[in-house]
Amino acid sequence: MISRPYGDRAVLLEPDDPAQLAGLRATLGAAPGVLEVVPAARTLLVSFDQARTSGAAIVEAARQAEHAPQELPDAALVELPVRYDGADLQDVAEEVGCSVPELIARHSSAEYTVDFCGFAPGFAYLSGLEPALHRPRLATPRTQVPAGSVGIAGEYTGVYPRSSPGGWRLLGRTEAPLWDPSRTPPALLAPGVRVRFRPL
Amino acid sequence: MSRAVLEVLAPGPLTTVQDGGRAGYARLGVPRSGAFDRSALRAANRLVGNPPDAAALEVTLGGLQLRLHHALTLAITGAPCAGLDHGVAVTLPAGAVVRLDTPRAGLRSYLAVRGAIALSAVLGSRSTDTLSGLGPAPLRAGDRLAVGPEPPAPVDGSLVPAPALPRRLRVVLGPRADWFAPDAPTALTRTGWTVRPDSDRIGVRLDGPPLRRIRAGELPSEPTLPGALQVPPDGRPILLGPDAPVTGGYPVIAVLRTAELSAAAQLRPGDRVRFVTS
Numbered sequence: 053m054i055s056r057p058y059g060d061r062a063v064l065l066e067p068d069d070p071a072q073l074a075g076l077r078a079t080l081g082a083a084p085g086v087l088e089v090v091p092a093a094r095t096l097l098v099s100f101d102q103a104r105t106s107g108a109a110i111v112e113a114a115r116q117a118e119h120a121p122q123e124l125p126d127a128a129l130v131e132l133p134v135r136y137d138g139a140d141l142q143d144v145a146e147e148v149g150c151s152v153p154e155l156i157a158r159h160s161s162a163e164y165t166v167d168f169c170g171f172a173p174g175f176a177y178l179s180g181l182e183p184a185l186h187r188p189r190l191a192t193p194r195t196q197v198p199a200g201s202v203g204i205a206g207e208y209t210g211v212y213p214r215s216s217p218g219g220w221r222l223l224g225r226t227e228a229p230l231w232d233p234s235r236t237p238p239a240l241l242a243p244g245v246r247v248r249f250r251p252l
Numbered sequence: 253m254s255r256a257v258l259e260v261l262a263p264g265p266l267t268t269v270q271d272g273g274r275a276g277y278a279r280l281g282v283p284r285s286g287a288f289d290r291s292a293l294r295a296a297n298r299l300v301g302n303p304p305d306a307a308a309l310e311v312t313l314g315g316l317q318l319r320l321h322h323a324l325t326l327a328i329t330g331a332p333c334a335g336l337d338h339g340v341a342v343t344l345p346a347g348a349v350v351r352l353d354t355p356r357a358g359l360r361s362y363l364a365v366r367g368a369i370a371l372s373a374v375l376g377s378r379s380t381d382t383l384s385g386l387g388p389a390p391l392r393a394g395d396r397l398a399v400g401p402e403p404p405a406p407v408d409g410s411l412v413p414a415p416a417l418p419r420r421l422r423v424v425l426g427p428r429a430d431w432f433a434p435d436a437p438t439a440l441t442r443t444g445w446t447v448r449p450d451s452d453r454i455g456v457r458l459d460g461p462p463l464r465r466i467r468a469g470e471l472p473s474e475p476t477l478p479g480a481l482q483v484p485p486d487g488r489p490i491l492l493g494p495d496a497p498v499t500g501g502y503p504v505i506a507v508l509r510t511a512e513l514s515a516a517a518q519l520r521p522g523d524r525v526r527f528v529t530s
Contacts, residue, residue: 056426056427056428057424057426057507058424058426058477058480058504058507059423059477059479059480059507059508059509059510060510062477062507064427064474064475087275088275088278090278090279090475090498090499092472092474092499093472093473093474094472095474095475097474097476097477168473168475169280169281169499170281170473170497170498170500171497172281172384173280173281173282173384173386174280175281176281177473233386237280238277238280238282238375239280239281
């Protein structure tokens with residue numbers, strides 16, 4: 053694991069194996085003096101209270117957790133009903149070299165996991181997309197992507213929780229309420245949650 | 253009971269409601285928000301007897317005009333604006349109009365009202381998030397703001413001086429200094445950086461000789477914090493503000509010490525700033 057300072061009140065941790073991020077997140081989230089643990093693609097940012105702990109203590113706790121077996125509670129499974137009629141469905145199928153029905157079957161047969169959120173509140177980056185479906189973003193992002201749009205970009209698939217500009221390749225749309233600030237938790241898809249797409 | 257007592261006659265270039273921010277939701281993709289100059293927010297609240305992170309107005313480059321419909325105790329801190337005595341609690345009668353001029357130096361002023369700005373919280377905060385649109389919209393002419401009940405703490409009779417202008421900000425190098433040429437940390441600290449006009453609460457954009465990157469390609473998205481100096485491919489650093497996205501793919505060459513973020517909030521377009529490692 054590599055650790056790097058992030059200012060004076062946080063450390064950035066990069067485990068050798070990204071699969072360890074979920075376990076580290078759980079362990080460090082419960083460590084004394086830790087204020088916040090935020091995951092991203094390969095790294096974890098741990099903010100701490102200087103009066104109660106130190107960057108060195110967090111790195112030490114992380115190293116111990118790295119070598120201890122992780123017992124994670126079973127993550128929630130969310131099923132999202134999707135109407136596969138996205139604007140890029142045909143283009144992506146052509147690039148991948150398969151039919152549209154086959155593309156739908158392939159995208160909806162995998163189980164995904166929320167690695168992290170970013171870009172917008174409740175926007176989850178879902179890992180587990182089969183490598184043949186890793187496609188680049190649009191060269192020119194759309195100025196308006198409707199809420200609920202299901203897309204792919206690079207190694208991830210995801211759903212736009214609210215309408216926003218965006219460059220992901222759109223495969224379909226879900227009506228599932230992904231983001232509601234008056235709900236607890238406000239995001240349907242939080243780090244660790246497992247996700248399946250069900251074609252309508 | 254809250255009372256609708258403040259009427260916005262003119263909002264100036266940008267006035268938002270800000271408090272201590274939306275902490276604890278970054279893992280769901282929610283920016284921290286909150287007062288950019290947290291020290292000034294806390295000082296203003298202390299003067300009027302509010303809890304330290306109570307909701308107040310963050311006034312960008314002055315220009316705010318308010319009419320009071322009841323007698324109120326107010327205090328302004330941060331960038332000093334002619335129009336209201338700076339750094340002291342002032343009680344004004346019903347009908348009074350407050351007109352804030354453009355500050356001569358500094359960028360953000362904090363106007364706290366005894367009782368605090370009363371509106372419903374979104375995810376635990378009343379702050380306007382200018383990136384994702386959470387919280388109240390920026391103030392517009394005609395808005396009426398409610399003020400909360402009298403807090404138990406008394407008005408503080410002390411004087412808060414205007415903040416010193418940030419000429420040098422202390423940073424910790426990393427986490428991604430290794431993405432840059434070996435001379436880049438020296439270049440970062442040797443350069444007098446100029447604040448660009450397109451700076452805002454999302455980021456303070458800086459101009460100067462580009463920092464040279466030695467690694468091509470994109471960094472997989474990493475978590476960010478306000479105060480990070482992110483460097484896009486053009487080599488000109490962006491100091492992330494409170495409304496910055498919580499993950500990003502540009503390498504961060506250095507991060508401000510936490511105590512410096514409040515000072516950085518006062519950088520206005522055209523200002524020069526240096527970074528020192530310590």
